Amino acid sequence: MREFKKITDFSAPELDIFVRLTGAQLRSRVEPERGIFIAESPTVIEVALNSGCEPVALLTDEKLINGAVRGIIEQVGNIPIYIAEREVLSSLTGFELTRGALCAMKRPEQKSLSELLSGARRVAVLEAIADSTNIGAVFRSAAALNIDAVLITPTCCDPLCRRAVRVSMGTVFQVPWGRIGEKPGDWPETGMKLLSDMGFKTVAMALCDRTVDIDDPDLAKEEKLAIILGTEGDGLSKSTIASCDYTVKIPMSGGVDSLNVAAAGAVAFWELAARGKTIRR
Numbered sequence: 001m002r003e004f005k006k007i008t009d010f011s012a013p014e015l016d017i018f019v020r021l022t023g024a025q026l027r028s029r030v031e032p033e034r035g036i037f038i039a040e041s042p043t044v045i046e047v048a049l050n051s052g053c054e055p056v057a058l059l060t061d062e063k064l065i066n067g068a069v070r071g072i073i074e075q076v077g078n079i080p081i082y083i084a085e086r087e088v089l090s091s092l093t094g095f096e097l098t099r100g101a102l103c104a105m106k107r108p109e110q111k112s113l114s115e116l117l118s119g120a121r122r123v124a125v126l127e128a129i130a131d132s133t134n135i136g137a138v139f140r141s142a143a144a145l146n147i148d149a150v151l152i153t154p155t156c157c158d159p160l161c162r163r164a165v166r167v168s169m170g171t172v173f174q175v176p177w178g179r180i181g182e183k184p185g186d187w188p189e190t191g192m193k194l195l196s197d198m199g200f201k202t203v204a205m206a207l208c209d210r211t212v213d214i215d216d217p218d219l220a221k222e223e224k225l226a227i228i229l230g231t232e233g234d235g236l237s238k239s240t241i242a243s244c245d246y247t248v249k250i251p252m253s254g255g256v257d258s259l260n261v262a263a264a265g266a267v268a269f270w271e272l273a274a275r276g277k278t279i280r281r
Contacts, residue, residue: 002073004065004083010091015082017104018059023161027107035107037160039170041099042068047170049075054106061086061100069101076103107160110178113151117198120148121224122273125180125195125202127187127240128155128231129261135159136167137262138229143171145269150177151226153187188240200226204244205268206236207258211249214271219246227268229261 010019017026017036027035036056039048042064049055055076060069062083073081089100117123124147129135135157142150150159156179157164159172180191195202201222212219219225228244230236241247250259250267259267 002081004062004081006062007082007084008088014057014080015059017057018082018102023158027158036104037107037165038162039103039105040101040162040166042072042101043099044165044170045069045072045101045103046075048103048105048165048173051108051170051173053108053173055079056104056106057082058104059084059089059102061089064100068099072101072103108173111176113178113180113194114198116149116151116176116178117195117200122147122269123149123151123200123226124265124269125151125153125191125226125228126156127153127228127236129229130157131232132157132161132163133167134232134260134262135161136164136169136172138265139164139168139171139175139177141262141266141269143168143175145266145274147175147227147269147273150175151180151191152177153191154179154181154184155187188237188243192240192243195226198224200224201246202226202228202244203268203272204228204236204241204247205250205264206230206241206247207249208241208247211247214248214250214268216246216248219248219272220275225272227265227272229265229268232261 026037039045049072057080058076059082062085065073065083124138124142126138139150139159152159159177165172180194181187192202201224203225205228228236228240250264252258
């Protein structure tokens with residue numbers, strides 16, 4: 001019979017990964033060669049497991065072990081499973097958002113850019129997006145709207161931070177992704193050259209006067225497009241815009257000058273990928 005470790009407080013050091021370590025510490029301290037991330041809620045944990053992520057430890061409301069997390073327990077193998085009463089778990093900041101379950105998992109190995117781009121027709125590039133909620137929302141749209149891969153620049157938020165994983169509803173495990181460059185100086189020049197060498201035309205989503213319409217037929221005809229979205233507030237850098245093959249602005253009405261980057265991404269993905277019925281990965 002499966003043994004559970006009941007806890008009454010969170011002082012035990014084995015619970016550090018759930019309680020005390022920051023996102024940066026999870027990536028570097030726990031397992032330097034690969035790192036750890038935290039999946040929150042039974043739904044997200046199941047998506048992660050079904051995508052091949054390897055569990056390390058599970059923390060859950062004991063009332064759920066014969067309910068919402070029963071199937072998860074059957075999948076996770078011989079890992080530590082910590083249970084506690086909801087009153088104890090509620091002392092964890094934000095635990096109510098987890099729907100009663102947290103799972104620590106090994107970070108999956110990243111694919112190379114050549115692997116990510118091989119066979120891809122529509123990819124998204126996220127430049128220096130800092131907000132984890134926006135990262136999660138962009139991934140959810142990418143999964144729903146035929147984006148074959150997501151590339152993040154070196155200064156972009158980690159897609160496997162807790163909030164990004166939660167907001168994405170686990171789609172960060174379904175959409176292939178990787179970093180386009182290891183250090184800030186690798187973008188945009190080196191990254192743009194790589195995209196060009198792989199046959200991609202680049203599309204800057206930007207608030208510029210000299211743009212093409214998002215429904216321009218020339219865009220739809222392009223075999224490969226990299227849709228580049230910029231950081232909150234400032235948007236794409238001038239050097240990135242200047243390096244792109246196209247600059248596209250989403251038409252606005254009602255005196256609104258722009259959309260949130262996640263909303264803009266969804267519109268761009270629909271028009272440039274989903275509407276064209278591109279081949280799914």
